[in-house]
Amino acid sequence: MIKTFDELGHFLRKFKKFYAYNKYIPQRFKKFFSDFQKIIQKITIVNSWFRKKDLLTTIDQxxxxxxxxxxxxxxxxxxxxKKKKSKKVLVxxxxxxxxxxFHDFLCVLLSGHNIIIKLSxxxxxxxxxxxxxITHQKPMLKHKIRFTNNIFHEKFDYVIASGNNNTARYFEYYFRKHPLLLRKRKTSIAVLQGNEKEKELIDLNKDILTYSGRGCRNVGKIFLPYNYDLHLILEKSFVSEYVTKNYKYIDNYKYCLSIYTMNKISIQKNHFLIFKEENNYYSPISVVYYEFYDNLNQLREIILKNDQYIQCIVSKNFLKKEVDFGKTQYPKLEDYADGIDTIQFLN
Structure with missing residues (x-):
């Protein structure tokens, strides 16, 4: 099965290269290539949150x-x-x-189980x-993968679910009789020390705005040394200016800007990104919270105490478990969401 996913990875790499460099597509991929182009185009039409550049980031990852x-x-x-009986896992x-x-999808199949998928x-x-x-490459997988629109009519053994804190309560109640891996809302932060290079600040803007800032791996809060000039970050945000083509994102920006302006709240901004000083960790779409610090050791202790809110920490030589600038959307296979080992759960 690993070879099947390796072949899928090869297809995705070739597809990304075609878009980036207009490269030739190998013969064995031509069966799917034109249809995949149409799917990408259709996605950007039916869901304005998913820009083509974001879709290509996912494909690249x-x-x-x-x-x-x-x-x-x-x-x-x-x-x-491998001799253990396969379970039905509702994801x-x-x-x-x-x-x-997709990571849950991968974990279930490589663990030898069958997957029932409820898509958003x-x-x-x-x-x-x-x-x-992948089922074209390995037809026997057709019997291990199934999509459903109604989870109430399904029989399953394990459940993997992700949602906000409100839906989490519903999941906990409804699936209380099943082994449940439940992920709740998290966000990511960055810690700057004032000596970051220009490329790191450009990459930080990617960490903030890729996928319009909607993912748990998107940086929603930044810790800064006192007297740090926020315009050093804002002027590098041009790399993510494509979000302005998303009217839903811009609606969020205009709404937040009007609220802050009416309430005479001090902010720093450009035409698509707002910085607001705030102790909270969860910032709205188009807004990044920031907080000043004067002692790195004290800040380290504060962040470790608030670990339950944090998915990624973008920094350089600050913590052992830190992510390089620009890499939040490129997790490794062993980087499990919420730090919960999915394969261990399934076993």
Whole structure:
């Protein structure tokens, strides 16, 4: 099965290269290539949150990860019992960013189980198409993958679900009789020390605005040394200016700007991004909260105490578990959401 996902990764890499450099597509991929182009185009029409550049970021990310040597290195850490009876795993996928549930999909199948997928209406085109590619390579997977629109009519053994804190309460109640891996709302932060290079600040803007800032791996709050000039970040945000083509994003920006202006709240901004000083961790779309610090050691303790809110920490030589600037949307296979080992849960 690893070879099947390796082949999918190869397809995604070739597809990304075609868009970036107009490269030639190998003969064996031509069956799917034109249809995949149409799917990408359709997604951008039916869901304005998913810009083409974001979709290509997703394709690039999974193309880099789905390689045989990486998959083998990751999965060999586990003692998988191949003789154990396969379970039916219901995966309720969110739709805030493209194929955000693909890692769960991968974990279930490589663990030897069968998957029942409930897609979000916001993201119901990309994964079914990728399934066509892998089932073409390995037809027996058709019997292990099933999509459903009604979870109430399904029989399953395990549940993996992601949602906000309100839906989490519903999931906890409804699936109380099943083993449940439940992910709640999280956000990501950055810690600047004032010596960041220009490229790092450009990459930080990617961490903030890729996928319009809707993912748990998007930076929504920044900790800054006192007297830090926020315009050093804002003037590098041109790299993500494509979000202005998303009218839903701009509606959020205009709404937040009007609220802050009417209430005479001090902010820093450009024409599509707002910085507001705030202790809270969860910022609205188009807004980044910031907070000043004067002692890195004290800040380190504060962040560790608030770990339950944080998915990623973007910094340089600040913590052991930190993410490089510009890499929040490129997690490794072992970077599990909420720090919960999905394969261990399934076993």
């Amino acid at each position: 999974w193309g880099k990860i789905l390689k045989e040597e990486k998959l083998e290195s990751w999965i060999k850490r586990y003692s998988l019992n 309720i996928m969110p739709g805030n960013i493209p194929i955000v549930g 209406e916001e993201d119901n085109l990309l994964l079914p198409f990728l399934c066509k590619i």
